[in-house]
Amino acid sequence: MKRYHVTTFGCQMNEHDSERMKGMLEALGYGEAPAPEEADLILFNTCSIREKADSRFLAHLGHAKRLKLEDPERIVGVGGCWAQSVKDEVFERFPFVDVAFGPGQVNKLAEFLTSDSISAQGFFEFEGFTGHLPDKRAREFQAWVQISVGCNCNCSYCIVPSTRGREVSRPHGELVEEVRRLAADGVREVTLLGQNVNSYGRDLRPRATFAGLLRDLDTIDGIDRIRYTSPHPKDMREDVILAHAELAAVCEHIHLPLQAGSSRILKAMRRTYTRERYLERVALIREHVPDVALTTDIIVGFPGETEADFAQTLEVCEEVGYDGAFTFVFSPRRGTLAGEITEGLVEHEVKVARMQQLVEVVQRRAAEGAQRFVDRELDVLVEGTSRTDPSRLRGRSRHNKAVNFSGLASPGEIVSVHITGASSQTLTGELSLLAGVSPR
Numbered sequence: 001m002k003r004y005h006v007t008t009f010g011c012q013m014n015e016h017d018s019e020r021m022k023g024m025l026e027a028l029g030y031g032e033a034p035a036p037e038e039a040d041l042i043l044f045n046t047c048s049i050r051e052k053a054d055s056r057f058l059a060h061l062g063h064a065k066r067l068k069l070e071d072p073e074r075i076v077g078v079g080g081c082w083a084q085s086v087k088d089e090v091f092e093r094f095p096f097v098d099v100a101f102g103p104g105q106v107n108k109l110a111e112f113l114t115s116d117s118i119s120a121q122g123f124f125e126f127e128g129f130t131g132h133l134p135d136k137r138a139r140e141f142q143a144w145v146q147i148s149v150g151c152n153c154n155c156s157y158c159i160v161p162s163t164r165g166r167e168v169s170r171p172h173g174e175l176v177e178e179v180r181r182l183a184a185d186g187v188r189e190v191t192l193l194g195q196n197v198n199s200y201g202r203d204l205r206p207r208a209t210f211a212g213l214l215r216d217l218d219t220i221d222g223i224d225r226i227r228y229t230s231p232h233p234k235d236m237r238e239d240v241i242l243a244h245a246e247l248a249a250v251c252e253h254i255h256l257p258l259q260a261g262s263s264r265i266l267k268a269m270r271r272t273y274t275r276e277r278y279l280e281r282v283a284l285i286r287e288h289v290p291d292v293a294l295t296t297d298i299i300v301g302f303p304g305e306t307e308a309d310f311a312q313t314l315e316v317c318e319e320v321g322y323d324g325a326f327t328f329v330f331s332p333r334r335g336t337l338a339g340e341i342t343e344g345l346v347e348h349e350v351k352v353a354r355m356q357q358l359v360e361v362v363q364r365r366a367a368e369g370a371q372r373f374v375d376r377e378l379d380v381l382v383e384g385t386s387r388t389d390p391s392r393l394r395g396r397s398r399h400n401k402a403v404n405f406s407g408l409a410s411p412g413e414i415v416s417v418h419i420t421g422a423s424s425q426t427l428t429g430e431l432s433l434l435a436g437v438s439p440r
């Protein structure tokens with residue numbers, strides 16, 4: 001049997017796409033190899049969001065080149081956003097690569113592998129949903145569901161619209177069917193994926209809405225938890241917020257990317273909301289879902305960001321008190337508006353210093369906020385054993401907090417955990433003896 005190995009970089013959409021690549025390869029009769037050294041087909045699913053993502057991948061590609069020299073029969077394939085952003089150039093720069101494809105043509109990999117001429121071929125159309133391919137899930141009780149592909153936003157720093165194309169939604173009925181099938185297959189938590197999930201359905205005829213999709217998915221027996229990522233603050237309307245308050249399966253967690261706390265910088269980023277409007281959304285969320293966990297993405301050092309602009313980012317973080325944040329140093333990307341800016345660039349040392357300050361505020365506020373969970377009983381979906389202490393278990397609360405706890409339970413069970421401690425990143429606790437366990 002031929003064997004494949006996939007290395008995945010980047011976001012959850014890429015993790016989803018890799019599961020579909022694996023499912024497709026297994027349908028073709030391939031088996032998974034534990035390491036690239038043991039594989040006949042070495043695949044990379046790449047990311048290009050920041051320069052660091054490019055360089056990490058290029059280091060891996062060097063290793064694949066050596067493996068290919070050892071055994072020229074091996075096939076090296078490069079898929080995903082980096083491949084899309086360089087397209088056919090990949091074969092000039094890396095002649096040992098056999099096949100390259102963008103996120104819109106993962107299906108072409110099968111065509112390539114079954115064709116007669118296995119020589120440099122590239123596939124870069126925006127064509128289909130990877131969500132249509134068979135899947136191979138990392139955990140049987142959790143699944144990604146791709147609700148749309150592409151992005152119609154114009155964020156000036158972001159490479160994604162060029163790597164994933166215009167936004168196209170999958171039909172509402174098809175998604176409901178898919179989640180029903182997943183539930184029948186043992187899935188109890190789904191994470192809906194899209195570049196901008198809450199603009200879902202505007203391109204469909206008849207039109208569909210994201211809130212309507214949440215409502216229909218919530219009624220499916222066996223689905224205990226619905227998550228999604230990422231929404232855009234400009235499209236975060238009351239109907240979606242109410243879904244969190246009213247629907248049993250929709251979790252009390254919203255990832256709401258801020259990017260910057262200064263309206264001037266938000267304008268330069270082309271985010272189409274102001275600091276005030278963002279804070280209004282947060283207030284509306286908290287009004288309807290008081291116990292919600294909020295997380296965010298923030299970029300520091302965008303061109304032209306002054307100390308005063310940055311101070312406003314810190315202020316928003318103080319005010320919102322996020323439960324967690326992904327923080328990034330601005331990285332100029334090819335083909336983006338902000339990547340072309342040559343004036344007002346923020347010096348590296350300044351970016352690093354701002355990042356340190358930001359992380360300090362985010363972590364302090366997250367640790368403070370996490371104290372609200374202490375002494376509560378939280379439902380935890382068990383994922384496995386604790387990474388630091390194998391005698392303990394690890395899972396996630398509905399707020400998406402990692403919980404390490406003592407007691408006996410199996411992966412896939414939802415158990416009640418009495419929380420005894422909280423830090424910025426994790427909660428600790430013990431299995432509650434009083435409350436019931438919800439087996440699968």
Ligand code: 5AD
Pocket residue numbers: 049050157158159257259297298299328329330331332333
């Ligand atoms: N530089 C730094 N961070 C970026 N992001 C997107 N593009 C860039 C860039 N050029 C961040 C944003 C986005 C997250 C996925 O990555 O915060 O929400």
Ligand code: SF4
Pocket residue numbers: 009010011012013014046047048049080081159160163164
């Ligand atoms: Fe995901 Fe963006 Fe990276 Fe593409 S570039 S893999 S969409 S994070």
